[in-house]
Amino acid sequence: MTDRFRIKFGPFASPRAGILVVFCDDGLRLGAATRAALGPAAALVARAAAADRFKGKLAATLDIAAPADLKADRLVVVGLGKPKDLKPSDALTLGGAAIGKVPAAAKEITMLAEYPAGAMDADAVADLALGARLRAYAFDRYKTKRKEDEERPDAVALTIGTADPAAARRAFATRAALADGVVLARDLVNEPPNVLFPDAFARRSTALRRLGVAVEVFDARKLRQLGMGALLAVGQGSVHESRAVVMRWNGGRKGDKPLAFLGKGVCFDTGGISIKPAQSMEDMKGDMAGAACVTGLMQALAARKAKVNAVGLIGLVENMPDGKAQRPGDIITTLSKQTVEVINTDAEGRLVLADLLHYTAQRFKPKLMIDLATLTGAIIVALGQEVAGMFANDDKLAEQLTKAGIATGERVWRMPLGPEYDKLIDSKFADMKNTGGRHGGAITAAQFLQRFVGKTPWAHLDIAGTAMGSPQSEINRSWASGFGVRLLDRFVEDFYER
Ligand code: BES
Ligand code: MN
Ligand code: ZN
Numbered sequence: 109m110t111d112r113f114r115i116k117f118g119p120f121a122s123p124r125a126g127i128l129v130v131f132c133d134d135g136l137r138l139g140a141a142t143r144a145a146l147g148p149a150a151a152l153v154a155r156a157a158a159a160d161r162f163k164g165k166l167a168a169t170l171d172i173a174a175p176a177d178l179k180a181d182r183l184v185v186v187g188l189g190k191p192k193d194l195k196p197s198d199a200l201t202l203g204g205a206a207i208g209k210v211p212a213a214a215k216e217i218t219m220l221a222e223y224p225a226g227a228m229d230a231d232a233v234a235d236l237a238l239g240a241r242l243r244a245y246a247f248d249r250y251k252t253k254r255k256e257d258e259e260r261p262d263a264v265a266l267t268i269g270t271a272d273p274a275a276a277r278r279a280f281a282t283r284a285a286l287a288d289g290v291v292l293a294r295d296l297v298n299e300p301p302n303v304l305f306p307d308a309f310a311r312r313s314t315a316l317r318r319l320g321v322a323v324e325v326f327d328a329r330k331l332r333q334l335g336m337g338a339l340l341a342v343g344q345g346s347v348h349e350s351r352a353v354v355m356r357w358n359g360g361r362k363g364d365k366p367l368a369f370l371g372k373g374v375c376f377d378t379g380g381i382s383i384k385p386a387q388s389m390e391d392m393k394g395d396m397a398g399a400a401c402v403t404g405l406m407q408a409l410a411a412r413k414a415k416v417n418a419v420g421l422i423g424l425v426e427n428m429p430d431g432k433a434q435r436p437g438d439i440i441t442t443l444s445k446q447t448v449e450v451i452n453t454d455a456e457g458r459l460v461l462a463d464l465l466h467y468t469a470q471r472f473k474p475k476l477m478i479d480l481a482t483l484t485g486a487i488i489v490a491l492g493q494e495v496a497g498m499f500a501n502d503d504k505l506a507e508q509l510t511k512a513g514i515a516t517g518e519r520v521w522r523m524p525l526g527p528e529y530d531k532l533i534d535s536k537f538a539d540m541k542n543t544g545g546r547h548g549g550a551i552t553a554a555q556f557l558q559r560f561v562g563k564t565p566w567a568h569l570d571i572a573g574t575a576m577g578s579p580q581s582e583i584n585r586s587w588a589s590g591f592g593v594r595l596l597d598r599f600v601e602d603f604y605e606r
Contacts, residue, residue, distance in 0.1 A: 111291070113244055115237050115266045115280065117273040120145055126216030126265075128180035129206045132224065133188045134164040139222035145269070149177040153185055165189050166198065167205040167582055180218070184209045191223055197517035199232040203239025204582035215261045220269045227271035234279035237268055241287045242583040242590075247298040282412040286597050289408030290590035296400035297576055297588030301376035301393040305348040306424035309375060309396065313353045313403050313422070319410035322356040334467070338442040338459040341450070343425035345380060345433025351424040352464065355406045360417040360606060367416060367604055368474035369406070369596065370464045372457040372481035373399030373424040380427045380453030381435055394588060395457070397575035398480035399424060401592035408597050415605045421468050423460040427453070439538045443467055444560055447538040455542045457483045458556045465560040475604075476505055476565040479557065480592050486549030487523075487570040493578040495519045496591065499554035502565035508603045509567055509595070515602070518595035520569060529555040 120141035122128070130142045136157055143150050152175055156162070162170040166189030175183045186206045188194065203219075210217055219240075221233040228236070244264070248254075270276045296304065296312065304312075310325045317323050328349040331340055336352070343350030356366070374395035378384060384392070399422035406420040434440070438450045440459070444466040448459065461479055468477055487497040496513075498520040500506040506522050513519040532544035532552050540559065544552025554568050574591040584590070 111241065112260070112262060112264050113241050113266055114263060115241065115268070117233070117268050117270055117276040117280070119273060120220055120222070120269040120271070122146070122179065123216065123218035123267070124179045126180060126218060127182045127184060127210050127214050128178065129184045129186060129217065129219040131186050131188050131202065131220070131222065132164050133191050136164050137224035139220075139224050139226065141227070141269070141271070142220045142222050145220060147177060149175050149183065152176070152183070157185075163187070167201050169205060169209040171209055188223065191225060196515055199228070199235035200239035200517065201582045203236035204243035207240045207243040208582060212258060212260045215264055217264065217266045218269060219266070221276070230272060230275035230279040233268060233270045233276040234283045237266070237280050238283040238287055239583050240266060242290060243585065245291055245294060245584070245586055247295065247586050247588070250300070285411035286408045286594060288411055289404040289597065290593045292407050293400040293404030293590040293593050294586055294588040296403065297394045297397045297590070298586060299393070301426070304393075304396070305375050305426060306343070306351045306373070307349060309373060309399065309424050310351040310353050313355060316355055316403070316407055316410060319407065320357070321406055321410045324354040326352040326354070335443050336463040336467070337440050338448060339423050339425060339463040341434045341438070341440045342374070342427055342456040342459050345428040345430035346426035348375070348426045353422050353424065355403070355420040357406055357410045357414070357418045359409070359414045364417050365475040366419045366472055367600065368468045368472055368477040369402045369418065369420045370461065370468060370477060370479040371399035371402035371420070371422040372396070372460055372479070372483065373422045374457055374460065375424060375426050377427045377454070377456065378429060380433050380456065381429050382452045382454040383429050384454060391577060394576035395482050396424070397482050397571060397588065397591070400588075401480050401571070401575070401590070401596070404590060404593040405596050408593060409600065414600060416600050418600065419468070419472055419474065421464050423464045425456075425460055427456045442560070446540065446559065449535040449538040449541045451541045452543045455553070457481050458542060458553050461557055462560040465557060469562045469564050474564060476502070477561065478509075478567045478569065478596065480569045480571055482572040482575055483570045484550045484553050484572055486553075488573040490523070490550060491521055491573060493573040495521045496574045497550050497570035498522045498567055499525050499551070499570070500567040501525065501558060501561065502567070505565045505567050509599060512595050512599035512602060516594045516598045518574075518591055520595070523551060523554070525551070525555055525558060
């Protein structure tokens with residue numbers, strides 16, 4: 109969706125109209141510049157807080173309409189909690205919480221980015237803005253009518269008052285690129301499956317060429333030539349041809365091995381012949397969230413000119429029941445030449461990724477590979493919807509991802525791999541089978557993927573719980589969260605940019 113927010117940074121000042129947002133701690137203390145901007149209206153905060161039982165807890169809000177002594181139409185006070193307990197990812201949450209209190213009809217918002225003890229640093233100010241933008245996202249492309257309370261102006265001016273507007277502007281430039289990446293990922297996941305079928309997704313990814321990303325689209329003929337028998341088997345029952353897309357961003361040193369990001373892009377997963385029950389099947393339009401994340405990430409890296417070489421690969425298919433669809437019992441030959449007995453056609457994501465992983469390792473000899481996939485319902489049973497499952501063959505990589513997860517609030521939790529699990533996916537007839545039974549379903553899926561990785565450091569993120577229909581947060585009110593874009597952008601920035 110096009111962005112309605114126009115974000116500017118300026119000095120601390122009291123606005124002449126619109127909504128004024130300020131921050132206070134759990135003692136209702138305000139910063140000095142905030143007190144100056146409020147003037148006599150500062151006294152309203154304590155009175156309204158008492159009346160509303162507002163205690164200044166983190167992300168709690170106090171809403172004061174038509175404040176006397178202020179030109180602004182409304183004063184929103186956002187709590188910071190105990191300043192010493194603030195985490196790096198909290199500024200984002202605060203920006204989101206503030207926008208959550210602003211009525212949809214608002215055209216003009218001013219935020220004073222100040223802690224009681226003094227100015228917020230440029231990164232925190234920029235995070236406030238990013239949180240605001242992500243919170244304001246709504247996917248309403250297909251609504252032809254709006255309820256009265258959903259009426260929204262086409263443009264909203266958000267001015268953030270800060271001690272150093274120039275530094276905040278610089279810090280926000282990279283966040284704006286990141287926001288565009290998250291928004292792209294959310295849009296792709298929210299799109300309906302009749303609109304976003306494999307070729308439509310592939311065509312959208314070619315828009316990244318404008319940012320200097322080299323984009324190759326493989327059609328079904330090319331995929332057959334390459335020998336991607338597993339990926340093709342998944343898509344063979346669909347009237348929509350399968351695709352794979354390779355996106356390359358070379359912002360690093362010439363000759364430096366790239367980081368590789370891979371995404372499961374099942375544009376719709378009916379389960380195939382092993383068909384899913386009707387209940388919530390519509391959610392399987394989001395089974396391409398891994399691919400959406402990779403595309404959003406590549407967009408963000410290119411837009412902020414990240415000093416890194418990165419490749420993004422996505423496998424785009426539709427899993428349908430049909431006369432031409434694969435059957436349980438079929439034995440397919442993957443690109444790696446390993447054979448797979450298909451026990452359940454609903455365990456399709458690992459087939460798509462098997463070929464992508466092998467292809468990526470062979471062609472790019474990458475520094476590392478990270479795949480993202482809405483791979484199993486089992487990971488939702490294990491971890492719920494707040495944290496993604498992480499599997500890795502490399503401790504350093506696992507640690508870096510864990511750190512990036514804590515820094516961004518997009519958390520991952522490491523799960524085990526190990527040869528003990530191999531016997532669950534051994535097959536009577538082929539090299540392996542594509543399901544390992546009910547026990548440890550997320551683990552056997554990851555163990556299956558590992559057979560196509562080789563020696564490259566690799567991590568698999570199972571985002572089935574976090575990418576869609578996940579708990580609404582202060583920075584996301586949409587069905588699709590865009591999970592993974594901020595995580596991996598941070599991972600790249602903190603550990604791999606020169
Ligand atoms: N796309 C699903 C996993 C999924 C389930 C994602 C719910 C998001 C929400 C995947 O292709 C699938 O169907 N997995 C099966 C594997 C089983 C057949 C071994 C599952 O998890 O039940
Ligand atoms: Mn499936
Ligand atoms: Zn699936």
